[in-house]
Amino acid sequence: MAKAMTKTQLIAALAEEMGTDKKSASAALDAVSNLITREVAGGGAVTIPGIGKFYCRERPERMVRNPATGEQFKKDADKVVKVTIAKALKDCVNE
Structure with a gap:
Protein backbone atom coordinates (compact mmCIF):
# COMPACT_ATOMS: atom_id res chain seq x y z
CA MET A 1 0.00 0.00 0.00
CA ALA A 2 1.28 3.46 -0.88
CA LYS A 3 2.21 5.90 1.84
CA ALA A 4 -0.48 8.50 2.58
CA MET A 5 -0.01 11.99 1.15
CA THR A 6 0.79 14.58 3.82
CA LYS A 7 -0.94 17.95 4.05
CA THR A 8 2.24 19.66 2.80
CA GLN A 9 2.41 17.34 -0.21
CA LEU A 10 -1.30 17.85 -0.88
CA ILE A 11 -0.92 21.64 -0.78
CA ALA A 12 2.08 21.49 -3.14
CA ALA A 13 0.18 19.26 -5.60
CA LEU A 14 -2.92 21.45 -5.36
CA ALA A 15 -0.86 24.59 -6.02
CA GLU A 16 0.68 22.96 -9.09
CA GLU A 17 -2.72 21.76 -10.35
CA MET A 18 -4.27 25.21 -9.83
CA GLY A 19 -1.25 27.05 -11.26
CA THR A 20 -0.97 29.20 -8.15
CA ASP A 21 1.27 29.56 -5.10
CA LYS A 22 1.23 27.31 -2.05
CA LYS A 23 -0.28 30.02 0.17
CA SER A 24 -3.38 30.28 -2.05
CA ALA A 25 -3.66 26.51 -2.32
CA SER A 26 -3.42 26.19 1.48
CA ALA A 27 -6.14 28.82 1.93
CA ALA A 28 -8.39 26.99 -0.56
CA LEU A 29 -7.85 23.64 1.18
CA ASP A 30 -8.54 25.17 4.61
CA ALA A 31 -11.69 26.87 3.30
CA VAL A 32 -13.08 23.60 1.89
CA SER A 33 -12.18 21.74 5.09
CA ASN A 34 -13.86 24.37 7.29
CA LEU A 35 -16.96 24.41 5.09
CA ILE A 36 -17.36 20.62 5.22
CA THR A 37 -16.77 20.57 9.00
CA ARG A 38 -19.29 23.34 9.66
CA GLU A 39 -21.98 21.83 7.42
CA VAL A 40 -21.66 18.25 8.71
CA ALA A 41 -21.48 19.37 12.36
CA GLY A 42 -24.73 21.28 11.78
CA GLY A 43 -26.48 18.10 10.61
CA GLY A 44 -26.17 18.72 6.88
CA ALA A 45 -24.32 16.88 4.15
CA ALA A 77 -26.42 7.32 21.68
CA ASP A 78 -23.94 9.35 19.65
CA LYS A 79 -23.24 10.75 16.22
CA VAL A 80 -20.67 9.57 13.71
CA VAL A 81 -19.36 11.13 10.50
CA LYS A 82 -19.75 8.92 7.43
CA VAL A 83 -18.32 9.18 3.93
CA THR A 84 -19.94 7.49 0.96
CA ILE A 85 -17.43 7.18 -1.86
CA ALA A 86 -18.63 8.23 -5.32
CA LYS A 87 -19.01 5.58 -8.02
CA ALA A 88 -16.63 7.49 -10.30
CA LEU A 89 -13.81 7.21 -7.74
CA LYS A 90 -14.55 3.53 -7.10
CA ASP A 91 -14.46 2.80 -10.83
CA CYS A 92 -11.19 4.73 -11.24
CA VAL A 93 -9.52 2.79 -8.42
CA ASN A 94 -10.72 -0.58 -9.72
CA GLU A 95 -9.52 -0.14 -13.33
Whole structure:
Protein backbone atom coordinates (compact mmCIF):
# COMPACT_ATOMS: atom_id res chain seq x y z
CA MET A 1 0.00 0.00 0.00
CA ALA A 2 1.28 3.46 -0.88
CA LYS A 3 2.21 5.90 1.84
CA ALA A 4 -0.48 8.50 2.58
CA MET A 5 -0.01 11.99 1.15
CA THR A 6 0.79 14.58 3.82
CA LYS A 7 -0.94 17.95 4.05
CA THR A 8 2.24 19.66 2.80
CA GLN A 9 2.41 17.34 -0.21
CA LEU A 10 -1.30 17.85 -0.88
CA ILE A 11 -0.92 21.64 -0.78
CA ALA A 12 2.08 21.49 -3.14
CA ALA A 13 0.18 19.26 -5.60
CA LEU A 14 -2.92 21.45 -5.36
CA ALA A 15 -0.86 24.59 -6.02
CA GLU A 16 0.68 22.96 -9.09
CA GLU A 17 -2.72 21.76 -10.35
CA MET A 18 -4.27 25.21 -9.83
CA GLY A 19 -1.25 27.05 -11.26
CA THR A 20 -0.97 29.20 -8.15
CA ASP A 21 1.27 29.56 -5.10
CA LYS A 22 1.23 27.31 -2.05
CA LYS A 23 -0.28 30.02 0.17
CA SER A 24 -3.38 30.28 -2.05
CA ALA A 25 -3.66 26.51 -2.32
CA SER A 26 -3.42 26.19 1.48
CA ALA A 27 -6.14 28.82 1.93
CA ALA A 28 -8.39 26.99 -0.56
CA LEU A 29 -7.85 23.64 1.18
CA ASP A 30 -8.54 25.17 4.61
CA ALA A 31 -11.69 26.87 3.30
CA VAL A 32 -13.08 23.60 1.89
CA SER A 33 -12.18 21.74 5.09
CA ASN A 34 -13.86 24.37 7.29
CA LEU A 35 -16.96 24.41 5.09
CA ILE A 36 -17.36 20.62 5.22
CA THR A 37 -16.77 20.57 9.00
CA ARG A 38 -19.29 23.34 9.66
CA GLU A 39 -21.98 21.83 7.42
CA VAL A 40 -21.66 18.25 8.71
CA ALA A 41 -21.48 19.37 12.36
CA GLY A 42 -24.73 21.28 11.78
CA GLY A 43 -26.48 18.10 10.61
CA GLY A 44 -26.17 18.72 6.88
CA ALA A 45 -24.32 16.88 4.15
CA VAL A 46 -21.72 17.88 1.58
CA THR A 47 -21.35 16.14 -1.77
CA ILE A 48 -18.15 16.60 -3.75
CA PRO A 49 -18.82 15.30 -7.28
CA GLY A 50 -16.44 12.52 -8.22
CA ILE A 51 -15.20 12.12 -4.61
CA GLY A 52 -18.10 11.34 -2.31
CA LYS A 53 -20.66 12.52 0.21
CA PHE A 54 -19.83 13.55 3.81
CA TYR A 55 -22.68 13.36 6.32
CA CYS A 56 -23.50 12.80 9.99
CA ARG A 57 -25.44 9.76 11.17
CA GLU A 58 -26.92 9.18 14.61
CA ARG A 59 -26.23 5.84 16.32
CA PRO A 60 -28.69 4.54 18.89
CA GLU A 61 -27.85 3.53 22.45
CA ARG A 62 -26.34 0.04 22.40
CA MET A 63 -24.51 -2.63 24.35
CA VAL A 64 -20.75 -2.86 23.69
CA ARG A 65 -18.01 -5.11 25.04
CA ASN A 66 -14.60 -4.14 26.41
CA PRO A 67 -12.25 -6.45 24.46
CA ALA A 68 -9.63 -6.45 27.24
CA THR A 69 -11.94 -7.55 30.06
CA GLY A 70 -14.98 -8.94 28.24
CA GLU A 71 -17.20 -6.67 30.35
CA GLN A 72 -20.38 -5.47 28.63
CA PHE A 73 -21.76 -2.01 29.21
CA LYS A 74 -24.31 0.35 27.70
CA LYS A 75 -22.95 3.04 25.36
CA ASP A 76 -25.02 6.19 25.01
CA ALA A 77 -26.42 7.32 21.68
CA ASP A 78 -23.94 9.35 19.65
CA LYS A 79 -23.24 10.75 16.22
CA VAL A 80 -20.67 9.57 13.71
CA VAL A 81 -19.36 11.13 10.50
CA LYS A 82 -19.75 8.92 7.43
CA VAL A 83 -18.32 9.18 3.93
CA THR A 84 -19.94 7.49 0.96
CA ILE A 85 -17.43 7.18 -1.86
CA ALA A 86 -18.63 8.23 -5.32
CA LYS A 87 -19.01 5.58 -8.02
CA ALA A 88 -16.63 7.49 -10.30
CA LEU A 89 -13.81 7.21 -7.74
CA LYS A 90 -14.55 3.53 -7.10
CA ASP A 91 -14.46 2.80 -10.83
CA CYS A 92 -11.19 4.73 -11.24
CA VAL A 93 -9.52 2.79 -8.42
CA ASN A 94 -10.72 -0.58 -9.72
CA GLU A 95 -9.52 -0.14 -13.33
